[in-house]
Amino acid sequence: MRLKRLILLASAGVSSGQTLAEVLTAQSATLSMLNSWLSSQELIFTILSGAQGVTLLAPSNDALTELYNSPLANQLAQDPNLLTAFLAYHVLDGIFFNSHFVNTQPHLSLPTLLDIETFSNVSGGQRIISTSQNGAVTFFSGHGAQAAVQGADYNYAGGTLHIIESCLTIPGSVTNTLIAAGLTAALGALRRCKMEDRLNTDTDVTIFVPNNDAFKAIGSLVDGMTLEQLTTVLNYHVVPGKVLYSQQISGGGQALTAEGAMLNFRTLDGELFVNSARIVQPNLLIANGVVHVCDGVLNPANATAAPNPSASTQEPAFAGASSTDGEVPFTSAIPTVTSPATSTVSGVKAEAREAV
Numbered sequence: 001m002r003l004k005r006l007i008l009l010a011s012a013g014v015s016s017g018q019t020l021a022e023v024l025t026a027q028s029a030t031l032s033m034l035n036s037w038l039s040s041q042e043l044i045f046t047i048l049s050g051a052q053g054v055t056l057l058a059p060s061n062d063a064l065t066e067l068y069n070s071p072l073a074n075q076l077a078q079d080p081n082l083l084t085a086f087l088a089y090h091v092l093d094g095i096f097f098n099s100h101f102v103n104t105q106p107h108l109s110l111p112t113l114l115d116i117e118t119f120s121n122v123s124g125g126q127r128i129i130s131t132s133q134n135g136a137v138t139f140f141s142g143h144g145a146q147a148a149v150q151g152a153d154y155n156y157a158g159g160t161l162h163i164i165e166s167c168l169t170i171p172g173s174v175t176n177t178l179i180a181a182g183l184t185a186a187l188g189a190l191r192r193c194k195m196e197d198r199l200n201t202d203t204d205v206t207i208f209v210p211n212n213d214a215f216k217a218i219g220s221l222v223d224g225m226t227l228e229q230l231t232t233v234l235n236y237h238v239v240p241g242k243v244l245y246s247q248q249i250s251g252g253g254q255a256l257t258a259e260g261a262m263l264n265f266r267t268l269d270g271e272l273f274v275n276s277a278r279i280v281q282p283n284l285l286i287a288n289g290v291v292h293v294c295d296g297v298l299n300p301a302n303a304t305a306a307p308n309p310s311a312s313t314q315e316p317a318f319a320g321a322s323s324t325d326g327e328v329p330f331t332s333a334i335p336t337v338t339s340p341a342t343s344t345v346s347g348v349k350a351e352a353r354e355a356v
Helices: 002-011 020-026 028-040 042-050 061-068 071-078 080-088 098-102 174-180 184-192 196-201 212-217 227-235 348-354
Strands: 054-059 091-093 107-111 127-133 136-140 146-156 159-164 205-210 238-240 253-256 262-268 271-274 277-286 289-294
Touching: 020 028, 020 042, 020 146, 028 042, 028 054, 028 061, 042 080, 054 061, 061 071, 071 080, 091 107, 098 127, 098 136, 098 146, 107 277, 127 277, 174 184, 174 196, 174 277, 174 289, 184 196, 184 205, 184 212, 184 227, 205 277
Parallel strands: 054 159, 205 289
Antiparallel strands: 054 091, 107 127, 127 136, 136 146, 146 159, 205 238, 253 262, 262 271, 271 277, 277 289
């Protein structure tokens, strides 16, 4: 386990050089609150200070002010496991300087030390995603929450530290993630086919989730689908046993689905496609894998469907399908709920319970 490895690394002793405490003190203008908080958590601070080969993503004073004014602050104070998970998710397993994020692929998945089963059902531990644009680096965590880097490469004996403007969000369940993203048609379809619980509990899954407009585009057909037919279609959107981040499929290739047919990946004109559907939001992290939001419903009977990259909207993969006016398909199966917030100050503890 990564957290056990962290403890072992800490027990091995600290190499020469500036300590973590010294770096935090030197950057007190932006990290004084983190320094104070960690100092109050003696055991955790001792482990972090002694660890070797890690990268600490350090929330700024502004980030922690937002956290302290949220319900999550009380949850962290009352639940040592949640606190450990929260801090572990802010530590990368490896030393990654800012140049690593800037000079690599547009979307890079990075391993964290969060591998506590209650909060992470991903082999090898939970990830975050980094992106870079014009030299500016942003990290994406659960619910698509963003944390921009505002200071980088503060090196210390155990590794390096980057200051981030927001706290990271521990990825939540498939259910809460789809609700937060407004993907109610997909969730309603999964619920109708009784697939929701399985997808919340399976280890290592990749799900290609059509957005609501994609379901509306085949609205003339969905009412006539039997439960078996709909289940077949939905299983074609699930790759079991593998977590495929966008960096792993951007070069093309195929993946075997739960339905038994293959998905085909292409990058055309800088955009990523699965079969003929454009991936409009990649790398939406969940507790047990990753979701990629696409603009078309995939058809296992039309696996060779190819995209037209010049078209803003792709033709449906289902012959004869057309859009219907009115309610988005399958949303009647979704009760009226308040979507969870997308920031780290939402109900992380409740999400974690639902993720397993």
